[in-house]
Amino acid sequence: MALKVFDLECDQGHLFEGWFSSHDDYDTQQARGLLTCPLCASATITKRLSAPHLNVKHLRAPAPTSTPASSAVAPTGATSTATAAHANPAAMARLQAAVLQEIRNVIRNTENVGPRFAEEARRIHEGDADERPIRGTATPEERAALNEDGIEVMAVPDFLDDDRLQ
Structure with missing residues (x-):
């Protein structure tokens, strides 16, 4: 069985994946109040925009060999779970x-x-x-x-x- 994997988010900001047999299955479960956050049990769930992982490394420009003095670094923990998963x-x-x-x-x-x-x-x-x-x-x-x-x-x-x- 092929499954649809959607990125979901609860009203508390927890990100998680939902696996469904179809888009209609997601809609039905959402309408029946069956979707809840696995972390906080909130039933206020929204489907986030997501895209399939595409292998486009060959289209990227090579990374610079030196770092300019004005470059910024994101603070530790600033990367979202979804970004870390795709990495x-x-x-x-x-x-x-x-x-x-x-x-x-x-x-x-x-x-x-x-x-x-x-x-x-x-x-x-x-x-x-x-x-x-x-x-x-x-x-x-x-x-x-x-x-x-x-x-x-x-x-x-x-x-x-x-x-x-x-």
Whole structure:
């Protein structure tokens, strides 16, 4: 399956990638309120302009051999995450592969409780059900309520939460 990768940003300024099966899939998930920031859980997400990585090094002028006295240097940390990722695509590919491997490990080692996720997570937290790793589906409101009650959860895109990825 070919995936569309979009650069996304939440209202808190966190940049992250979203992987979708199509533009319509992004639009549908956005309309249903299913998109949230992986760092702060904000549901106010916008798609940023992005372009495919193009190999155009041969079109660039050679770098100057001496640095003029008036050149400026950006302060440490001023480079955005997106710029850093494009600067080292091999490192980004390794990071994405590692993340996908961890998601596969989660899928392999958790019980899928489906739409009962919020209910079952609360039962486990309160000691009314056996302690075990679970996964399933929950609305943004259910995830927020769980977090408010001290029950930490992590959203995983639907296409990654598939037992076939094991």
